[in-house]
Amino acid sequence: MPNQIDFQKVAIETLSIEQQALAVLAQQIDERFSRACEIILQCHGRLVVTGMGKSGHIGRKMAATFASTGTPSFFMHPGEAGHGDLGMLVRGDVLIAISNSGKSDEIMMLMPLIKHLGVPLITISGDDKGPMPQNADVALTLGEIHEACPLGLAPTSSTTATLALGDALAVALLEARGFTANDFAMSHPAGALGKRLLLHVKHLMHTGAELPKVSPDTPMNKVLYEISNKRLGLTTIVDDNGVLLGIFTDGDLRRLIDKHQGFDVNLPVSEVMTKNPLTISQEARAVEALEQMNEKKINQFAVVNDQQQVIGVIGMHDLIQAGVN
Template sequence: MATAPVPPIDDSAAGLAASGRRVFDIEAQALAAVAGRIDGDFTAACRLMLAARGRVVCTGMGKSGHIARKIAATLASTGTPAFYVHPGEAAHGDLGMITDADVVLALSYSGESDEILLLLPVLRRQGNKLIAMTGRTRSSLAREADVHLDVSVPAEACPLALAPTSSTTASLAMGDALAVALLEARGFTADDFARSHPAGALGRRLLLHIADIMHAGDDVPRVGADASISEALVEMSRKRLGMTAIVDDDNRLIGLYTDGDLRRTLDDHRFDVRNARIVEVMTRSPKTIGSDALAVEAAQLMEAHKISGLIVVDGAHRVVGALNIHDLLRARVV
């Protein structure tokens, strides 16, 4: 028996690019369709999650399971306690992880996933509220849910209409919409986000303070107002921060001298570097920062004024610390 001819493969640059653009077009249409259904059901789902005494338990099989896991992670990182439970494992003991205070968010595009439907009687007896996210409003899961979120799409981006593509994108976007709506309803802030991401770049930017990274005590370069330039240079060399503070008898900052100031002094033949007093060449009223400021504020100040170091002062303008750009780099703030 003759087999049908295999169509030629178009692996040209133009053909591949056209396939990629077609996927974006189809999935953009899918997202627009689902966005048009953000209505009372969406609001009801948000209110169930906000009212939950426990957590949001996300579940789904296959590709829907991957999306459910991502939604749980997004919810948890934006102020809504959540976790993922595999429905197959739930039927073999992991149901014990779900308490009667939890809300269940179940994803199944068909709405007929056996592993999820098997859990429904147990969840009902326990009193859990159920939010379903499906592509079929008349599916078994949609009918059993307290709230149904319709994520049906006009077409999958897969030309065979087999691989979940547009449908998983739509489900993921709906999960993001839920997370952001809840974030705003809870008044969740960037500081709250940083507390759940202490090891990330944002956590470092929002949680690290000047006091955590500054040089303090005897490590702070400083000289008195009666010091000579050469004495200031010795202090700068010893402390290796490329600068020294000039202080009065009460340790109050009156000026700053840096490596850049030294180059300018050498170009100015009015001064004898070995004998001139530091107060004659120092920078008066230098930029400073407080120890309770965020480290990222120091980075912004240095960038704005094109400087590489800062003296840290207290409320009475007494010197309590010092830091330079290398300290910020080591702390991975910049």
């Protein structure tokens, strides 16, 4: 039978120990951290991250974070590097090597070749006494921290601190590069943020033959045909130069029927259209269009250019279908 323990108490104790580890790490941030950032910023190649075992798992995440925040990076497995993958590392790269003990045999085996290539080496270890930090251009240390594992064996606090140090490097480099949310979106086009920042109205709006539009003297029977044929729930009303005069929606139709118990099919649309309707620019972000639709409680926008000519129509369905939220 398993021991009877207070699981919540253990969880809180674990988090407390790891918080202490981060506090210790914060005291280790000094000119070495600044030097590491400068070396990476001066790199003309890629930032290569390596580590064995749990350090390797942390290294993979670090490399992914660097790559998504403006620092080209990838992970190199030190064991595989000794069997050919060291070819991933070339002059002009920078190497971050992670080992809590600073003694990883797999990484130390690569040291002569790393030195031969002239690749700057940044190490992350518990202290600076091991052979890895002793051979490093910059030796970043975690400080004297205690593992949350009660046996003191499983990497817990040390991996948390290493991950946090990697995040600190990534954020410092991000700010130094002037990396923006738009830059982030460029490397995350399939994600929610990418859609919020990269999709604009012009990418989703209906144009050309799909664009519903009629002249102001068009009778209602033909207006209804245009709305039905284009399947967008409205039509724009434009003058001879394509300038927007108003819109007429299927909602306007329902309200017209309710008010007058029907309508004259020969009635010109100019007499019942909504004048000066809300419009949007094709350069507006799609998420802005959705937010404005929700705020104004409308389902469509006429898209106009600087001359107020209609160039498209965009509906809430288009935005939702594109995954904008």
